Amino acid sequence: MINLNNSTMIYRPVKQIFDFMSTPENDFQWQYGTLTSARLAEDANNKGTFFRSIGHLMGRRVESTYQVTEYEPNRKYGFKSISGPLHSQTSYTFELANGSTRINISTQANVVNFFQVNEGILEKKMKKQLKEDLAMLKDLLEDKRKLPSSGMTSPAGIDTN
Numbered sequence: 001m002i003n004l005n006n007s008t009m010i011y012r013p014v015k016q017i018f019d020f021m022s023t024p025e026n027d028f029q030w031q032y033g034t035l036t037s038a039r040l041a042e043d044a045n046n047k048g049t050f051f052r053s054i055g056h057l058m059g060r061r062v063e064s065t066y067q068v069t070e071y072e073p074n075r076k077y078g079f080k081s082i083s084g085p086l087h088s089q090t091s092y093t094f095e096l097a098n099g100s101t102r103i104n105i106s107t108q109a110n111v112v113n114f115f116q117v118n119e120g121i122l123e124k125k126m127k128k129q130l131k132e133d134l135a136m137l138k139d140l141l142e143d144k145r146k147l148p149s150s151g152m153t154s155p156a157g158i159d160t161n
Contacts, residue, residue: 001108001109001110002107002108002109002110002111002119002122002123002126003106003107003108004105004106004107004108004109004123004126004127004130005104005105005106005107006104006105006127006130006131006134007102007103007104007105007134008102008103008134008135008137008138009097009098009100009101009102009103009138010100010101010103010137010138010141010142011099011100011101011142012100012101012141012142013101014074014094014095014096014101015073015074016141017094017101017103017141018073018074018075018077018094020141021077021092021103021137022071022077022092024037024038024039024051024053024066025037025038025039027053029140030133030136030137030140031055031133032129032132032133032136033055033056033057033062033129034053034054034055035054035055035056036053036054036055037051037052037053037054038051038052039051040052040065046068046071047068047069047070047071048067048068049067049068050065050066050067050068050082051065051066051068051079052064052065052066053065053066057085057122057125057126058117058121058122058125060085062084062085062086063083063084064081064083064084064085064086065081065082065083065084066079066080066081066082067079067080067082069089069091070091074094075093075094075095076091076092076093076094077091077092077094078090078091078092084112085111085112086109086110086111086112087109087110087112088107088108088109088110089107089108089109090105090106090107091105091106091107092104092105103134103137105130105134107126107130109126
């Protein structure tokens with residue numbers, strides 16, 4: 001079994017980060033291996049709903065369907081795979097910390113059908129990728145030029161609109 005745990009601090013309100021991360025269509029912006037993700041129903045941000053993701057992992061195209069397993073606005077968001085080469089369960093938690101938002105990510109995965117890949121090599125690759133993805137997420141959400149119009153101010157007090 002592969003276990004991934006990581007966290008980061010982002011200087012943005014919890015609601016903004018939660019809304020961004022719990023929208024599958026945003027995944028390609030901060031997850032290196034994701035090409036596209038989409039909800040399979042109009043209101044797919046509730047527990048029990050589904051989304052599909054297409055990407056690549058270790059040079060192979062991967063298509064998976066996920067079911068949302070946790071959805072507590074501004075606190076928890078989680079999902080599990082129901083198809084694809086990995087059986088996985090991922091959980092994001094969000095908490096205020098010193099004027100920032102701490103994001104904790106935990107993933108457990110089992111290789112089901114991934115063309116005889118060594119699980120140890122895959123785990124090492126996934127850990128490295130999660131670290132890089134979190135750095136990209138932090139850069140994206142803290143860059144005032146890339147923020148959606150929200151009326152918020154940047155850390156330096158500059159209006160982001």
